[in-house]
Amino acid sequence: MKRSRFGIAAMVGGFVGEWACAAAAQSAYAADSAFLKVLTERVDFTVQQIPALGRHLWQLPSIIDGRTALLLLGIVVAGLAAEVVARLLLSRLRVRTIDRLVGHSPLRAFGAALMLDIVALVALFIAGRVVLSRMGDPQSIGHLLGQQVFQALFYWRAFNLLFRAFLRPATPEGRIAPVDDATARSLLIALNWVVVLPLIANHLGRALLNTGAPKEVVSAAIILYAPLIAACLLWVVWHWHKEMAAWLSAMVSDRKVGRQLKLDAAHRWWMFGLAFYAAMGAAAVYAALTESGTAARGLGMIETTLLVLLLFETLMHRVTRHIVSELPMAGDVVADCLRLIARLYAIILIADALMVRVLGAMTADEWVAHDRGAKIAAISLVAIYAFWRFLRFRMDSYIAANPLPSADAAADSEDDVKVAASRLRTLMPLLRAMAGSVILVVGGLLVLSELGVNITPLIAGASVFGLAVSFGSQSLVRDVVSGIFFLAEDAFRIGEYVDCSKVKGTVEGFSVRCLKLRHQNGQLHIVPFGQVMHITNFSRDWTVVKFNLAFAPGTDVELLRKTVKKIGTDMMEEPAFKPILMQPLKMQGVVDIKDSSLIVRFKFMARPKNPSAIQRMGVRRMYEQLPKVGIQFATPTMPFTIPGMVPVATATTITPSAAAPAAAAPPAEAPPAPAKAAE
Template identity: 40%
Template sequence: MIAAALMVGAALSCASPSVAEPPPKADAGAARHVPASMSAKEYDAMLDDIAETVVQRLRAAPAQAAPQSGGQGSTGTDAAKQDQGSDAFNGIGQLLNRAGEVLGSLPGLHDNLSEVVRRLGGDSPGGAGRYFLWLLLGAVLAVFAEKATRSLIARLARESVPETRQGLPLASRIMGRALLDAAALIPLWLVLYLFPANSLDADWLQPKASQIIFTSVVIWRVAVLAPRIWFRPKNPELRIAALGDADACRLYYMLSAAALVYVLAQAMVGVLVAADAPANVIVIAGFFNNLLFTIVDYTTIFVTLRATGRWLASLVDHDGSVLATIKLRLARYWWVIGILADTVMTAALAYGMLSGNQDVGSAIVTSLALVVALIFLETLYDYMQRPAGGTADEPDASKPRPTDLVARCLRFVTRLLILTAIVEIWMFDVLPLLSAEDSTLVGKAIKDIFVTISLSYVVWQIACFYIGRLLGGAGPAATGPSAAEQSPGAGSRLHTMLPLARMALGITIAVLAILTILSRLGVNIAPLIAGASVLGLAISFGSQTLVRDIVSGIFYLADDAFRVGEYIDCGKVKGTVEGFTLRSIKLRHQNGQLHTVPFGQLGSITNFSRDWITLKFNLRLVRDVDLELVRKTTKKIGAEMMNDPELAPLIIEPLKLQGVADILDNAMVLRFKVTAKPGNPTLVQRQAVKRMIQKFGEVGINFPTSTVTVQTLGGAGEPQAHAAAAASDAVALRSVPSS
């Protein structure tokens, strides 16, 4: 396929108009005047330099602006050239006349192409056919050298590091393979550069055409490098795009074929220009290229319709939101947008070839190229944020990863950069609404605004990243072995203060960025700052309750009265602190109710989750219990709890007998206490009571019973019991209804 396309491109390249042909060298035998101070070779070199200068000026002449009707020449400014181009073709009738002139040159097209073919073939045996075969052989050898080098490097890399290669991170392997693919282009360039196409004895156009075509081959291979890295048809483990093998192969080969057609068609026009073909012939070649590009684009769209849809859909977060739904619909019907954009581009390029004003067509082509580049970069950023599955060294999922931060920043800066580039192209090149001086100032302001927004976003994302890392490791309560080394609730204070710090930092960055942007747009920000001060003073007077709530909250946080996750009692309500804003706090009651209390109404606060808590509870034992045995048994139970790996981090002082709390008729009430860390003190108390019940029974410490023994006086207990039983039976029989 490559060989056939190269032959077609080389054959079509004969149809190029030439700009200027160097004059034939003077005959060696012709009479000429050579200055005495110069040799014949020096004189010939001087004539060649003069001829080359004339040729360059003749080539640049068509690009100069047409003189105005008053005879005034070009001013040299971009605005003057655009005005002259718009004046030259400002009506449909003139465009139609120009189209008629181009079509009128079609009868002479065959003669012009034949002349270019003859010049490419020269006087060598075989003519143009031999030259085209020579070009084909060079291109095939160059591509073969590239593929052979890539295969050799890959095999050497696998054989040299067979063990460590699998241990490398996947991103490093992808980057290394991409560098190897890029290095394989060096033999391609060397073969094309050293290929002796200019050794044929032919017209001076032959080496120039060879250079144009070989350069196009290099451009094609460089352009194909990105699809190869992103799609990897034969290496799914190194594939950046989230696609299957069939979709990746279809996209890669179709894009490669389309790129080959593009570069060869452009090479054809380049050869025509180098051959100094008539201007109308160049325009006709441009129309053929335009038609060919449209056919190739439509074919690529319909062949890769489903594959591209799945590729674009893989870049969308399937979170069920409205925005995600819209993106999925656009990904599904992307071909409609593609056909519409290609049609508009074709019409704009056709207009540019007739009118000579290529600004609109170039702007559309550049904008579409930037959009395609954005899709490739979005795929790369999506791959960077894609979690790797099954890796043992995967970081904690609750903490943000550095690659996520880099991907978010790069994605935002890339989108903003491409949007800025498209706006500048259409504002300054297509729609010259400003003068040259104003365009320079506005362009500088746009760049400053871009830098301001990018830096603001990057600083905000870095702050959110590190705050998120701290919040990920700062829970409301510390558990586990590390809890003994840090003060209770130390992480909870970060969890309480960092969200407010993030909010304050975000507001500060946003205000500074807005003021900087307004300043770059020429707005005087001094009155805005003064007005904001006056407005803030007015709001403070009119919203005293709001101000009181905010100020009270600031002092509560400064006093460290509570933290997120702590249980507090503020008099009116009590509960666990779930969060707060600038003016209120949210408390979750143990029964599930959520209370929102303004800071100004909190009043005094009792914190049940700070530092330590002493649990005191009573147990009733028999009145004749051995207190010393109870004390020793309790001390032994406390030592066992301190040695328990689950309970030891929760206990500060072990369980002990505090003393006798009360003496009842049938029991003695003893008080026990244990000092624990806040968080889950009831667990310590439950475990202590459970162990005491079990251990007391083993050592003979009994709990009192509620049984009361009643004995009547006189000792006739048994007859009286029989009498009581008989009376009870009589009452029962009396209560049964008669039939």
């Protein structure tokens, strides 16, 4: 009975779900059908206005008299002539200014040349206004058309001024864009077309309205010329796509993350350009049909934002491209922060244009709350990024100022080399990685929270995931925890020679899980911290070096002691050994008498930097000074000699000729420092 009830309930639920889906699909289909019907009717109605458009264009000579047409042409001619004359008069001054300032400050050279170009633009403005003032009544058709022509001309030349300031086809010394002369000339033409063609499309419709054409006629005109303008823009994108790709790819830094991905995007930018200008043409046609130009204005705003962002990124690249060091400079950090601010602001403007104007997903009032959250999130992101970059800059500066000891530091025993890194220098790479991870996680959660995303499930999910990982990777957790304690206790530093019970070597690096030891023969041992039972550090604090020398029978032991003490005291006073020696070289006493030789032990205490150099120098000075006071080293003795054979010494003592090398060479398994070879 229970199964039958469940079966009936499932059947009823299935019928209800099917009915709901069918109803939703039917309503969506009905909405789409209604929209298509209205759109088709608008297309038919607008196409029917084409004959009226032809009649209106035929009547334009009677609407615009010859004087008005000449004045309209005069605005363009006078403005352009004034700009050209001003540019020619200021050309020498511009070249001298660029040559004088570009070597010291490229930004000042750019600003000075831009100010001279603005003077030429002011001349265009004055000449155009003078001609416009002769158009008569401000409410007349001629004056309205003249105002349009003047606005379009000034807008075009203002953008041309910016493009010319960055490209400088005639003065490559002051060029901001990283392109050659031929590419600069081609790009200047292309960017002018990108500005002029939308201007023509926009002002043609307004001009028809000002001449008294009905809105239906203007819509018909837009339907006719908007696809043509869009086709021209598509041709511009395709014809100059290689030149623009050269500009974009030249700004991709070799030191940034994702360089290959950025290069691919720079070389394939034309795909986005074709899609964008095709959408602009469709938006213009749609605006003509629906009498709503919101989408077209939104796309125009996106185009302007992207152009301004391109110029800003080019300026930042020109300012910072002289920084060739792998270590980021303070100016590079500031430039990256400014880039982030500009990019985030551009993203907010583009999102506003898309959501409100292009797609119509929400009204302007509904977007206010999202816009406020996006701006707060952007400010938070900029603050977090600036904090991280300056923190990393300080860490990288410290790492660069405190280089790690070289792998062959022990071999350069005669030089003042750095044997071990400081504790902070040892931990700095790990601290940098940990700080970056913490800032990334906390900052990401903060930004998502400002954007309206509920971060509670993310935190809970991360906790559950971390717990599952900890249970499934107990050995990994043990390695990490052991490594944290070893690092906290300062058990080793990079460059120190340690013994980890199973392997020995110089600490070359480490991570949160394992330790990297370089054996003196070249092998690299990677030891997980969980397998390290104890660490014996041979390079910490101090070391006592003991060695034996053999002297001839009858040696005055007291004279030997005093002479060696004098040698040790003199070495303690020398600047080369004073920072290293903690106790002077001295004689401990006679340890053995065998094979007709007196075995004497010597010792000294030094810092574990390079004690082998002190030992070799002490043996050398004893070899030079002891014979002068009558103390002789032991010599090999032979009980008999066979003719034709080289005599073989029967004693195993250290002779003067072999004393220094024997004292310097450690055993096969000994560390580079002589502390291991002391006994």
